[in-house]
Amino acid sequence: MTPLAHYLILSGILFSIGLAGVLIRKNIIVVFMCLEMMLSAANISLVAFSRAQGTEGVPVYDAQVLALFVVAIAAAEVAIGLALIVAMFRARKSVESTAITSLKD
């Protein structure tokens, strides 16, 4: 049985890659994908905890339910977020995050 730490390390690596992408990249689509990656990292750790906390091969279902919620919400978020990105591209002819600073000026 794979120890819990391995899952958590994978989850941490995924989260860090996602966070780095959010902070570094300009392209909003990529930022968006990185956000999804961070959610997935969280999901992995949730499921890992669920299994590790289980007794006699029966996992704790609470965490798995939570993971399912996250997936559902992420799907909804994707629907809205992509729509916003399409609308933004129509308005600005660009999907760079540096192009939307008009509130500052």
Added chain:
Amino acid sequence: MIQNLPWLFLLLPLAVAAIDWLFFKKCACCAAALSILSALGTFGLCIAYLTGLCTGTPDVYTWMPIATEGMPSLSLGLLMDPLAMRMMLVVTGIGLLVHIFSLGYMKGDTSNHSRYFAGLSIFMFSMTMIVLADNLAMTFIGWEMVGFSSYLLIGHWFNKESAADAAKKAFITNRVGDFGFLIGILLTMGVFGTLSFSEMGTGTEAIPTAVLTATVLCLFCGAIGKSAQFPLHVWLPDAMEGPTPVSALIHAATMVAAGVYMMVRLQVSMGEGAFTETACLVIAGVGAITAVLAALMAVQQDDIKRVLAYSTLSQLGYMIMAVGLLAGEAAMFHLYTHAWFKALLFLGAGAIIVRCHHEQDIWKMGGLGNRMPITTVCFLMGTFALIAIPGFSGFFSKELILDAALEKCPFFFWVGAGVAALTTFYMARLCIITFCGSARAHGAEHAKDGGFTMSMPLLLLAVMAVISGFGFVADYLVPFEGFHAHGFELGLPFYVSMGALVVGLLLAFVIYGCGKRSKDPLSGNFISKSLRERLYIDKFYDKGIIGILQECGARTIEFADSAIIRGLFAQGAAWFTGKIGMLLSWIQGGSLRAYSLIIGIGVIFVIFLLAYTFPSL
């Protein structure tokens, strides 16, 4: 019930004023008729009480039952002693004649007559309150009310800026005196333990002299304001901006005499012991200064009403001087005679002014003697009484004051004699210029006597001006024990006042000839100029006191407004928030990545806090 009839003295004019004001705004005739009826009613009531037709003491109403220990409760009561009733005769009598005269005077005037007659009625109410009040609190109410009605009537033609200013000046100057009066009333309450006139005057010996002096002098402040004594005399000449009948009633016969009446009333009820030596000296001194200054200023006035106004000031100075010399009966006697002849002079002047198309400059009159015979004769009767020609009323009362002065303090006697000479001089000047010679302006060429409503009051007043000094009238008018009007007594006062009379007349005739001159031969030099400028007292008040006070006050308020309220609170707060906003605005850089970095750091920080600092959470 019947013994409460005297309350009508107060209620009748008050009700009429209210009705005039509220219901007859559009109907001037009704308002005038009502006011005259109320004046007639109070006059009749006064006669009824004087002749003994009605008697009885009216009920006293408790107004404010404070009733703690040592504090009297304030009551409303009428004191109908002979002193008050004689004064009522003057107030209602002259009031009635002035009401009637106003009909003629205001004819053709476009202002609102209802307002005018309502003002007259409310004045009659307030003056009655002063005269009949049985305690100082009630006097004070009347005191303020006459000030208010005087304000209304001086400012009757409020469209004229000078009239509005004069009304304001009269009211505010009086407030200065009233402040002292109020302190005096409180002192009286503290010292005597009562405000009621009939209960004062007991235990005067036990009170320290300094306290008594302070009390009397504070009360005298009220008289200084209301009777226009130096240094608060400045409002009276300006008050001549009001309609002339108002000047006759309020600013010559009754209201300005209220100060004298009040002082005599105090002297009677507190006893002469309460008037300490210092207080008497101050009172007499103020009276003498006023008499002299006002007589001097009257010499160089060109406005017929202003000459009379300064003459009123100077005669009031006489009366106050008599009060200070503890000669209350002489003061009251002069008050009575002066009320009649000065009202006559003012009404005469009013008739002249109306007939000369509202011209008040005596140098634009002239030769009116032939064209207005009735007015002229009446005016001359008043003048003779004022300059104390033997046989006219003013002669007897002035003699009495001079007698008292000679007996108590000869200095004041000589002051009085000098003022008498000046009085003769300026009145002779006025009469020569107005009535002799030929008309100097178009208005005076076609002047003629007024109608019945104007001539009748003049004639009645002229009769009173002549006879009110005679023994049988005077003994009745002056209700002091042992008072007997003077006959012709040869003595120093008689010779001196005759000398003053002759000197004044001679000087006037020598300088002004027979009214042929068209300008004042005395004018043009420095003395004349300063007399015309009222000895610069008004200027000093304007520029000096009011200017400095206003400047200081304005600057303080300006500082509070601009520096503290606007600077610190309004602009300071805006500046502060603005600066904070500028400082923090770099955070809102518009960079999405920077935002998310900050959010990330924030999340990590919160996790750190939760995990390590507050592990219990």
